[in-house]
Amino acid sequence: xxxxxxxxxxxxxxxxxxxxxxxxxxxxxxxxxxxxxxxxxxxxxxxxxxxxxxxxxxxxxxxxxxxxxxxxxxxxxxxxxxxxxxxxxxxxxxxxxxxxxxxxxxxxxxxxxxxxxxxxxxxxxxxxxxxxxxxxxxxxxxxxxxxxxxxxxxxxxxxxxxxxxxxxxxxxxxxxxxxxxxxxxxxxxxxxxxxxxxxxxxxxxxxxxxxxxxxxxxxxxxxxxxxxxxxxxxxxxxxxxxxxxxxxxxxxxxxxxxxxxx
Numbered sequence: 001x002x003x004x005x006x007x008x009x010x011x012x013x014x015x016x017x018x019x020x021x022x023x024x025x026x027x028x029x030x031x032x033x034x035x036x037x038x039x040x041x042x043x044x045x046x047x048x049x050x051x052x053x054x055x056x057x058x059x060x061x062x063x064x065x066x067x068x069x070x071x072x073x074x075x076x077x078x079x080x081x082x083x084x085x086x087x088x089x090x091x092x093x094x095x096x097x098x099x100x101x102x103x104x105x106x107x108x109x110x111x112x113x114x115x116x117x118x119x120x121x122x123x124x125x126x127x128x129x130x131x132x133x134x135x136x137x138x139x140x141x142x143x144x145x146x147x148x149x150x151x152x153x154x155x156x157x158x159x160x161x162x163x164x165x166x167x168x169x170x171x172x173x174x175x176x177x178x179x180x181x182x183x184x185x186x187x188x189x190x191x192x193x194x195x196x197x198x199x200x201x202x203x204x205x206x207x208x209x210x211x212x213x214x215x216x217x218x219x220x221x222x223x224x225x226x227x228x229x230x231x232x233x234x235x236x237x238x239x240x241x242x243x244x245x246x247x248x249x250x251x252x253x254x255x256x257x258x259x260x261x262x
Contacts (some may be wrong), residue, residue, distance in 0.1 A: 007057035010110075023248075023250070032116065034072060037256055037257060041072065052122065058084075059084045060106060062088075066088060116170075118260075119260075121240075127240075137179045141159075141237060171236075176231075178230070223235075
């Protein structure tokens with residue numbers, strides 16, 4: 001068994017999508033990561049969880065406007081923290097990540113999550129580090145039965161495969177520089193979403209047919225994509241339902257605040 005990684009570079013995405021974010025507009029703040037959840041800007045929750053974890057060596061916050069966090073009294077602690085560094089990002093996640101890797105300032109492995117992952121906690125990070133260590137790329141997902149057992153009214157977007165219905169947990173692992181081709185592919189899809197099927201078909205007719213007919217397992221599909229790139233790719237099926245509940249809509253914030261209160 002692979003020894004769990006340590007001295008991990010954590011990446012926290014705190015940027016903005018094009019256009020006004022409804023949560024930010026409703027809260028009267030300039031960017032979504034500053035939206036208050038249970039009295040605190042949402043970014044504070046995942047940032048504190050990451051900084052408290054013993055395997056995290058440093059935290060890099062990617063944002064188009066780092067100055068906003070330094071100027072806000074509730075998030076100024078991040079700009080002053082010795083283990084935190086802000087880096088200016090671009091418009092897209094994948095393109096920002098490519099630019100970040102090109103700078104070469106930080107070591108692998110890297111674990112990336114988002115500022116709206118308010119419920120991120122030590123147990124989720126323990127599982128991700130334990131099960132992703134040794135892989136070049138890993139992605140965290142939650143299977144539908146795990147979520148609905150605890151939050152039957154929660155609405156998510158599900159990817160349907162033979163081994164279950166899956167929703168993203170917004171935690172990604174990049175174990176080595178071999179992850180670059182996968183990030184480059186992500187960047188291509190991000191820049192032109194219409195290419196999605198074209199790119200999927202590049203993995204071969206069986207992969208395309210499997211996706212269409214849902215005869216593939218997600219675990220097998222991720223591993224197969226990895227082999228196509230000559231790397232190790234892995235699914236981490238999260239044990240906690242809360243791993244896929246992010247603060248994306250007003251209903252999510254209500255649910256998250258109820259969970260935090262408990």
